[in-house]
Amino acid sequence: TFRQICTTTAVQRKNVGASGPEKYTEAFIKKQIEEFNLGKRHLANMMGEDPETFTQEDIDRAIAYLFPSGLFDEQARPMMKHPNEIFPEQRKIQWGEDGRPFHFLFYTGKQSYYSLMHETYEKLLNVQKHQDQLIAQDLPLQKEKRNLAGNRWLTKIELEEMLLEKVSDDDYSRFIQLLQKLVALPCANIEEKYIQKFSKEVPVQLQKVVIEPLQYDERGVAFSTGEGKRKTARATVVVYDNGTGKTTVNGIDILHYFPVLQDREQLLFPFQFLGRIGKHDMVCTVSGGGRSAQAGAIRLASAKALRSFVTEKEVEFMRQAGLLTVDPRVKERKKPGQEGPRRKFTWKKR
Amino acid sequence: RIMPVRWSRYNPNYLEPEPKKEPYQKPLEERTEEEREQMDLKTVRPIKAAPPTMSSSVFNDPLISKFTNMMMKSGNKVLARSLMSQTLEAIKRKQLEKYHKAPENEKETIECNPYVIFHQALKNCQPIIGLSNITKGGKTYQVPIPLTDNRKRFLAMKWLITECRENKHRRTMMPEKLSQELLLAFNNEGPVIKKKHVLHKMAEANRAYAHFRWW
Numbered sequence: 148t149f150r151q152i153c154t155t156t157a158v159q160r161k162n163v164g165a166s167g168p169e170k171y172t173e174a175f176i177k178k179q180i181e182e183f184n185l186g187k188r189h190l191a192n193m194m195g196e197d198p199e200t201f202t203q204e205d206i207d208r209a210i211a212y213l214f215p216s217g218l219f220d221e222q223a224r225p226m227m228k229h230p231n232e233i234f235p236e237q238r239k240i241q242w243g244e245d246g247r248p249f250h251f252l253f254y255t256g257k258q259s260y261y262s263l264m265h266e267t268y269e270k271l272l273n274v275q276k277h278q279d280q281l282i283a284q285d286l287p288l289q290k291e292k293r294n295l296a297g298n299r300w301l302t303k304i305e306l307e308e309m310l311l312e313k314v315s316d317d318d319y320s321r322f323i324q325l326l327q328k329l330v331a332l333p334c335a336n337i338e339e340k341y342i343q344k345f346s347k348e349v350p351v352q353l354q355k356v357v358i359e360p361l362q363y364d365e366r367g368v369a370f371s372t373g374e375g376k377r378k379t380a381r382a383t384v385v386v387y388d389n390g391t392g393k394t395t396v397n398g399i400d401i402l403h404y405f406p407v408l409q410d411r412e413q414l415l416f417p418f419q420f421l422g423r424i425g426k427h428d429m430v431c432t433v434s435g436g437g438r439s440a441q442a443g444a445i446r447l448a449s450a451k452a453l454r455s456f457v458t459e460k461e462v463e464f465m466r467q468a469g470l471l472t473v474d475p476r477v478k479e480r481k482k483p484g485q486e487g488p489r490r491k492f493t494w495k496k497r
Numbered sequence: 498r499i500m501p502v503r504w505s506r507y508n509p510n511y512l513e514p515e516p517k518k519e520p521y522q523k524p525l526e527e528r529t530e531e532e533r534e535q536m537d538l539k540t541v542r543p544i545k546a547a548p549p550t551m552s553s554s555v556f557n558d559p560l561i562s563k564f565t566n567m568m569m570k571s572g573n574k575v576l577a578r579s580l581m582s583q584t585l586e587a588i589k590r591k592q593l594e595k596y597h598k599a600p601e602n603e604k605e606t607i608e609c610n611p612y613v614i615f616h617q618a619l620k621n622c623q624p625i626i627g628l629s630n631i632t633k634g635g636k637t638y639q640v641p642i643p644l645t646d647n648r649k650r651f652l653a654m655k656w657l658i659t660e661c662r663e664n665k666h667r668r669t670m671m672p673e674k675l676s677q678e679l680l681l682a683f684n685n686e687g688p689v690i691k692k693k694h695v696l697h698k699m700a701e702a703n704r705a706y707a708h709f710r711w712w
Contacts, residue, residue, distance in 0.1 A: 469514025
């Protein structure tokens with residue numbers, strides 16, 4: 148089995164809707180709402196305020212006044228809230244008094260999922276029929292493509308919340324495949340509203356990092372600093388302008404500090420990418436990590452320092468070349484019962 | 498899309514980095530539809546950090562890095578890289594010797610660029626069809642199956658390395674053995690090419706079981 152990786156934090160909420168079987172009928176909830184509204188008006192009368200403009204905050208204040216409680220837990224004190232907030236949003240009981248279910252797909256076990264699949268397929272067939280009509284009339288097919296880059300589909304947990312029942316991984320992937328098939332057809336613009344229910348905007352501001360302005364030292368030479376890290380190595384770099392390409396690490400020349408060609412290639416990578424090899428001088432301090440980690444840390448730090456010397460477009464190019472992201476890979480921990488992070492002990496038959 | 502991945506430290510949203518300079522200098526008009534979509538996607542999604550083996554210099558080649566990693570033993574990348582550079586040097590020397598000894602009309606046909614020789618030799622070694630063990634009704638059959646590009650490249654490189662490590666005289670150095678193998682493979686001769694042909698013949702012989710494949 149494979150493992151799902153970290154999804155976005157917004158999506159890690161507990162799934163309240165799909166927990167346990169149905170407990171309340173719809174009629175029960177309606178009665179509770181009526182009782183709540185009546186009680187609200189009585190309370191307003193009691194407090195001498197206007198029943199029409201009695202808000203939830205006023206209710207809370209009134210209850211705290213009439214029933215003072217010294218309990219520490221907020222949830223244990225007497226409260227009067229709208230039934231939708233008290234009773235978790237669960238599916239109401241799906242069958243009537245005679246035991247006959249309301250929905251025709253009830254006995255499949257996943258009625259909302261299958262009805263959703265049916266609806267989506269109906270839309271797909273609609274689009275195909277429309278396409279066939281256009282072809283029959285020899286009209287050109289509309290090809291306005293949606294902006295795929297800014298949208299993402301609903302995650303599995305969000306879909307579960309929408310349908311109020313559990314959805315398995317397989318079912319979820321089938322649903323997404325069907326949606327993608329629908330979107331791939333040229334005339335999908337007809338069902339745009341339906342598709343928008345299942346797609347979400349991705350926030351485009353990817354960490355708008357503030358690029359620091361250049362600083363000038365006593366001789367008038369422009370310089371900028373950058374910090375970088377990789378595994379356990381931490382590096383700080385000062386990049387000077389009008390230089391010859393001399394690089395010093397911890398007071399030692401790079402030829403002596405990094406005897407391996409690969410590390411020196413890594414140090415030169417940001418400069419070579421921007422075409423500024425012989426133009427800058429670099430003074431670095433680095434500690435921790437090993438030979439390759441230190442080289443990676445200095446690379447990241449120098450790329451960050453070079454952002455101040457360069458236009459915004461080139462900063463974007465650097466980011467797409469992978470120069471500005473911190474490498475999250477670290478040594479995996481050893482687990483108990485195993486010899487290393489992945490290696491298990493030798494299996495002995497006896 | 499959420500794809501199940503075997504425990505990567507990156508969020509599945511992250512895209513692969515592109516270290517070369519040229520794709521970024523291309524003006525907007527010359528790009529095809531797909532490239533423009535890719536560009537838009539890249540501006541929105543976060544991008545993974547470039548690994549230490551990747552760089553934008555002309556000397557960096559992804560195929561050569563992959564081959565060096567496969568030659569590496571117990572993490573000794575320094576040794577593997579030096580062996581690789583010595584191999585390329587040996588190839589260049591041998592080709593130059595041939596070039597200077599050859600008569601005038603043949604001088605143009607001799608290829609001196611070791612990178613070109615390496616790529617061509619690997620391409621010649623790649624099998625087209627592979628065999629896989631499928632158990633049906635208690636018996637295991639060797640069924641011919643199509644191979645992906647990655648798998649072909651991997652098999653070619655693996656055969657070259659095992660061939661050099663095992664079937665040669667113990668005292669010869671690895672660069673020497675490898676350069677010899679690569680030159681033979683470049684001319685479609687040598688034991689690795691023979692192994693590839695043997696595999697193809699086995700697949701042709703087991704053609705009857707091809708319908709056992711269900712994917």
